[in-house]
Amino acid sequence: MLEAGRAESLLTPGDDGRLGVTRTVGPFSGSTGASVAWVLIEGGHGRLTAGSDTVDARGRDDVFDAPGWSAIVGRHSRFALDGGDELKATIVWCASDREVPTEVIDPAAVPDEARGEGTTARRVRTYVPEGPLIVGETLNPPGGWSSWPPHRHEHEEAYLYRFEPAHGFGVHVGYDDDGDTPVIVRDGDIERITTGWHPVVAAPGFTMYYLWALAGDTDTLDTKLDPRFA
Numbered sequence: 001m002l003e004a005g006r007a008e009s010l011l012t013p014g015d016d017g018r019l020g021v022t023r024t025v026g027p028f029s030g031s032t033g034a035s036v037a038w039v040l041i042e043g044g045h046g047r048l049t050a051g052s053d054t055v056d057a058r059g060r061d062d063v064f065d066a067p068g069w070s071a072i073v074g075r076h077s078r079f080a081l082d083g084g085d086e087l088k089a090t091i092v093w094c095a096s097d098r099e100v101p102t103e104v105i106d107p108a109a110v111p112d113e114a115r116g117e118g119t120t121a122r123r124v125r126t127y128v129p130e131g132p133l134i135v136g137e138t139l140n141p142p143g144g145w146s147s148w149p150p151h152r153h154e155h156e157e158a159y160l161y162r163f164e165p166a167h168g169f170g171v172h173v174g175y176d177d178d179g180d181t182p183v184i185v186r187d188g189d190i191e192r193i194t195t196g197w198h199p200v201v202a203a204p205g206f207t208m209y210y211l212w213a214l215a216g217d218t219d220t221l222d223t224k225l226d227p228r229f230a
Contacts, residue, residue, distance in 0.1 A: 003022070003028070003029075003030045004028065004029045004030065005024055005025075005026065005027050005028030005029060005081070006024060006025045006026055006028070007022045007023065007024045007025075007028060007091075008022065008023045008024075009021075009022050010022065010023060010160065010188075010190045011158055011190055011192060013093075013094065013095060016192070016194075017156050017158075017192050017194060018094045018095065018156050018215040019092060019093070019094050019156060019157075019158045019192065019213055019215050020035075020092070020093045020094065021090065021091070021092050021158055021160060021190055021213070022090070022091045023042075023088070023089070023090050023091075023160075023188075024081065024088065024089045024090075024091065025085055025087070025088055026081075026083065026084060026085045026087055027080075027081060027082050027083065027087075028080070028081045028089065028091075029078065029079065029080040029081070030078070030079055030080075030091070031076070031077070031078045031079075032073050032074065032075055032076060032077050032078075032079075032093065033075070033076065034075060034076070034095055034096070034097075035075065035093045035094060035095050035096060036072070036073065036074060036075060036093065036094060036096045036098070036100050036131070036132045036133050037072075037073040037079065037091055037092065037093035037133075038070060038071070038072055038073070038091070038092045038093070038127070038128060038133050038135045038213065039070060039071045039073060039079050039081070039089060039090075039091050040068060040069075040070040040089060040090045040091075040092075040127070040135075040211065041057050041060075041068045041069045041070065041081070041087070041088070041089050042062065042063050042068065042088040042089055042090055043060055043061045043062040043063065043065070043068070043086070043087075043088050044061070044083060044084070044086035044087035044088055045057065045058045045083060045086065045087065046081060046082050046083020046084070046087040047080075047081070047082040047083065048069055048070075048071060048079075048080075048081060048104065049078075049079060049080040049081075049082070050071035050072075050073050050077070050079045050102050050103070050104050051073070051074075051077050051078070051079075051102035053071075053102070053103075053104045055069060055104050055106075057069035057083075059107055060107070062164075063137065063162055063209050063211075064139065064162075064164050064207060064209060066107065066112070067107035067108075067110040067112055067125050067127075067137070068107055069104070069105070069106070069107055070104075070105045070107075070127055071102065071103065071104045071105060072100060072101075072102065072103050072105065072128055072131070072133065073102050074099060074100040074101055074102045075096065075099060075100070077102045090160060090211055092133065092135060092158070092211075092213040093133075094132060094133060094215040096132040096133075096215075098131075098132050098219075100131055100132060105127055105128075110125050110126070110127050111124075111125065111126050112124075112125050113125075113126075116145075116146075116148065119143070119144055119145055120144065120145045120146070120148045121141065121144060122138055122139060122140045122141070122144060122146045123138065123139045124136060124137075124138050125137040125138075130219045130220050130221075131219050132215060132219065133213060133214070133215060134155070134213070134214040134215075134221065135211070135212065135213045135214070136211075136212055137209065137210070137211050137212070138209070138210055138212060139207060139208070139209050140170075140200070140201075140202045140207065140208040140209075140210075141202070141207060142202055142203070142204050142205050142206050142207060142208075143201075143202060143203070143204040143205075144201070144202055144208075145199060145200070145201045146199070146200050146201070146202075146208075146210075147198055147199045147200050148199050148229075149199075149225045149226060149229040149230045150173075150175075150197035150198065150199045150225070150226040150229055151197065151198075151223050151224060151225050151226070152195070152196060152197050152198070152223075152224050152226075153214070153216075153221050153222055153223045153224065154216055154217070154218070154222055155214040155215060155216030155218075155221060156192070156193065156194050156214065156215050156216065157192075157193040157198075157212060157213065157214045158190060158191065158192050158193070158212070158213050159172065159185075159190065159191045159193065159200070159210045159211070159212055160188075160189075160190045160210060160211040160212075161185045161186070161187065161188070161189045161190070161191075161208065161209070161210045162187050162188070162208075162209040162210070162211075163186065163187045163202075163206050163207065163208055163209070164206065164207040164209070165206065166187045167186075167187070168186075168187070168202070168203055168205065168206025168207075168208070169184055169185060169186045169203050169206065170184075170185050170200060170201055170202040170203055170206070170208045171183070171184060171185070171200065171201050171203075172184075172185045172191050172198070172200050173197075173198065173199050173200060173201070174193065174196045174197070174198050175196055175197050176195060176196035176197065181196075185200075197226050
């Protein structure tokens, strides 16, 4: 993708995965080329342009507030973010040969669901439920588990973590027949998931958020639960 503006590249597509992830601050513009992208405003106020559509993107100060403005951007299409340094966004993309209509997504149209109960209660916002990119956000209360029961699927996935307060942390758990790979995650960390079961847990006292994005050969998920915990 062509990029112009202040950005921090967190994940790059390559031999080890399909997904790319970038976080931006202030004005930013790009072109998808042979990729499909999702542009999500984390917080702040400004204008979001995707293809021929432009909206005044207001409504949340941070990802912990409510669903935000976003856009799914098809192949060979342009997008732009216009605003001051308070305008922060995340851009997720993957190469694709499938045609996807470019569309601005109103946060009022995003399902914001309560899932789980007790220590697995969380909120899940699904922005794009199917396609070359499947994307959304999950918020865990302090001490809570998510991606539970542990699951796996045929799609590559990426989790981008945020914490409130920001000095918090959680544990990203990956396990499979060949071993366990737990990782401590902090505000701004990202994990690429290509195989295995992958539940997560927040430390007590800290709300945990993670943006999730999936890319695969099919437009829908075939999620499998670990039968030992399902």
